[in-house]
Amino acid sequence: MDAIQQLDSDTAREIAAFAFELGVLKRETRKGWIDACVPSPESVADHTCRTAQLAALIAAYEGGDPARAAHLAVWHDSQETRLRDLNQVAKPFLGKPDHQAVTATQTSALPQILATLLRDTVAEFEAQATTEAVCARDADRLECLIQALEYQAAGNTLMSEWITSSKDRLKTTTAHRIAEAAMTTSVLKWRTTMG
Amino acid sequence: MDAIQQLDSDTAREIAAFAFELGVLKRETRKGWIDACVPSPESVADHTCRTAQLAALIAAYEGGDPARAAHLAVWHDSQETRLRDLNQVAKPFLGKPDHQAVTATQTSALPQILATLLRDTVAEFEAQATTEAVCARDADRLECLIQALEYQAAGNTLMSEWITSSKDRLKTTTAHRIAEAAMTTSVLKWRTTMG
Amino acid sequence: MDAIQQLDSDTAREIAAFAFELGVLKRETRKGWIDACVPSPESVADHTCRTAQLAALIAAYEGGDPARAAHLAVWHDSQETRLRDLNQVAKPFLGKPDHQAVTATQTSALPQILATLLRDTVAEFEAQATTEAVCARDADRLECLIQALEYQAAGNTLMSEWITSSKDRLKTTTAHRIAEAAMTTSVLKWRTTMG
Amino acid sequence: MDAIQQLDSDTAREIAAFAFELGVLKRETRKGWIDACVPSPESVADHTCRTAQLAALIAAYEGGDPARAAHLAVWHDSQETRLRDLNQVAKPFLGKPDHQAVTATQTSALPQILATLLRDTVAEFEAQATTEAVCARDADRLECLIQALEYQAAGNTLMSEWITSSKDRLKTTTAHRIAEAAMTTSVLKWRTTMG
Amino acid sequence: MDAIQQLDSDTAREIAAFAFELGVLKRETRKGWIDACVPSPESVADHTCRTAQLAALIAAYEGGDPARAAHLAVWHDSQETRLRDLNQVAKPFLGKPDHQAVTATQTSALPQILATLLRDTVAEFEAQATTEAVCARDADRLECLIQALEYQAAGNTLMSEWITSSKDRLKTTTAHRIAEAAMTTSVLKWRTTMG
């Protein structure tokens, strides 16, 4: 297969710079877990990975396109290279950041095809008007809930706030049922699934 | 929106168990970096996140569907919950593991719609017969190269093996050009992109 | 000695809550180092400790009160329990946060004597109108420079930006001379100081 | 403002070497937590930061000078660059180390003004004869207790020894009341203080 | 004392390469703990160290040679530089790896005296036909149980599987009694042993 348009070296360099920017997501830790005294908390990228996986599963069940839901999830926190993972305690002082403005800046030096792709993807996620967008956001929250259950199994006693608030904000029946089931399923159950 | 079929609680529990299984990807470290003495190496999920992001970008340029390429990437290492991140030094003793067999086991208790989705996705990635599959695999390798460049910038002197072998296995022009550009781009360049 | 006023249990609880809030500084990592791919970066509290120590040393040399300079340093990043350690890349999207507003909120439930102490301390640091405030800010920057030199000794190749920008913003002759000396002093020299 | 005396480059280098020595406090972990199986325990500098903050708060309430109490706290463990954070189990074999002797060695190459400052500060803390010294030591113990409560909230079941022994050694009413309050206050309470 | 045969530089280099290979054991984390959400899990070398210590103690009690038992333990996981620390969930896909084949490869470039030593040692451990081999394997399991108790004391709620399965596989009376005693002994008891 051939590229639609050959990348010139300046453009390639801008894409490479953006790839390095995305690397921040692998090193930035999620802030709620820091508040909750979790040792060595997960990265934003860790969270994004399972969010995308869950988005596909939820969308498949909700009649959406799994790949499109996963793709929305893949970019849903990509603004955090610049904004970092702020949470509720920052809001009174920093306001609600404009994710689309960040995406616009991040993609300002990218070729048009990529800038448009990412801006449209982020806009769709933020608008929450498609099945896939709703499934991706539910996946975001379900992932947080499941991670909280894992930290709880690891001993943390402060997780109920995250479990409850994640669960309460779920929109789809599918995510809601998985959440309820997760709360009574052992973290180690999968090890006995030997197919 | 409504779920195609309502999840019963046993099925929901199996999906929850699978979600916990996917959590292993967030905690399993990539083995090449352990060989190379990298402190606190990234997780498989960290790698998967940027791989999916790069898969979308490469596919957009190569005329593929970005969402489908990202989705293939999202699941491309999902077998490593069981196989762990084995590398070349294990091969003479463990053989080449059958990823589709692992996926079959992992999904054996999932509802049909999800089992089929994941088996088809993994099969498409393994077959490498679609543009999206080729872009996802190139993203896998490009991500490794970019991570190696980051570890090199962090001081590691052993990265050339990973940089070279990742680059040599790239198939698409787009990935190849980004790889070449990355090798001469500062890891910090993005911080000056202020749009 | 006796307390000026006995703490009632509600007030004591608010102080305890504030003490837990300050614990976030021990777990929040400094963001510049995350951008620069530093593994296991220092916490805000780590930075604060040496900043306070350096503030005392600089102030002693600059004719200020070492204890007061150290005290200003001790609180100089205390807003980061809520704002986190944001850096230049966040500024276009979040603006320059109002540190005194954060302190006001943090201390809103504390007894008057403590609220006034902290608000005055933060205001003095922000105003930069006293010798001690200038020394404390110089200590903040000198500490960053010295940490960057340590990470550079540990292998990191991206530190020049932090070394240069920290040095360029120093105001006192004392801090400037220490900075210059640090750049040509071994990180291990102290081990041979056997007094 | 001008420095009392201009630093010559040899002196500046000795101060820089001492600054690097203080960096050890950021990397040395507290030993009690290692005994208690705490993952990724805090550094001595982490402990020092909140100790200084608490020292100021306690001193303000106890009628002392907050800045002076904080300053005493800032240096109270500075000997641990050489002695490390030894605890009770080492005592039968290593004796009680002489902190002032360590400070004398650490400052032996520093200019007189700094050597005197640090020796006097450490001597005041060790003598425990001023309100500020008592408040600083109480802050040291209260900080340990609060950290133990945080580790307990994070799951650790072995913290009662540290909580009890820290509490039993508190001298001031203020610290004692905060300690008692902390034991029944949620680690997350501060997140609801929105001022 | 003199070496039996002087090492030529090529042979010395092969031994050095093998020493670097053994370094992987210090960086590879144990997989069961990853499944169980343990933060910052121990390395294979960490496990090996206490296994060797326990092997000596058990063997002394069981009438074996403590040094020989410790030596068997020292090498019992040395194949994991290549195989990594696989566990039960990998078995259906990777089979039971042949440890002696791995040792044969690892030692293929070593001088005969060393290759024979290591092959015989691994073969003796695998055959489980000597008192020392039985004690070393019991030490392997007892170490796992004791580590699980430590993680449980640190808060982890998922340890019963490891505690039970380790205990059930113990062969010697000595190991069994220590295991039972450990289950009701505080992790901190040793700190009161002041001899």
Add this chain to the structure above:
Amino acid sequence: MDAIQQLDSDTAREIAAFAFELGVLKRETRKGWIDACVPSPESVADHTCRTAQLAALIAAYEGGDPARAAHLAVWHDSQETRLRDLNQVAKPFLGKPDHQAVTATQTSALPQILATLLRDTVAEFEAQATTEAVCARDADRLECLIQALEYQAAGNTLMSEWITSSKDRLKTTTAHRIAEAAMTTSVLKWRTTMG
């Protein structure tokens, strides 16, 4: 096989307590690496594991008993549960600790057979009068040198002090040759040994 003497439950409990004490070695980090700004430094147990392995290899070449040399190495730092890993900078203040006194205390509640075993083992290592003791100490130093080379490959620029001082103190020809070879061997060479 049967135990020489059946363990009563009090004795078993003392052995279990000692096993928990040995766990400290898995969590205590080596101090030189902290001075040298190494991120996430190895544990004492990590060091002990490869030391024991190298002791066996060196002894085999030097005409000693590999198992006995490994066994000496296994216990050579076991005092550090109480003394921690002190280094040269602590010596002027803490003196040279008496390792045999620590071992005596550690084993004071153990059954005679174990107490004697450990005291004799530590005494033999300290006396340095047997081939095995010399090989074990050389392994201790060679391990340090090889670890320093690994940290150097990972980027650290401060390792020459550890490399040189370790090398200069080696006694056996075998260890000396391996050390020299290691200095010009790639950390990754073993990955190409495919037997």
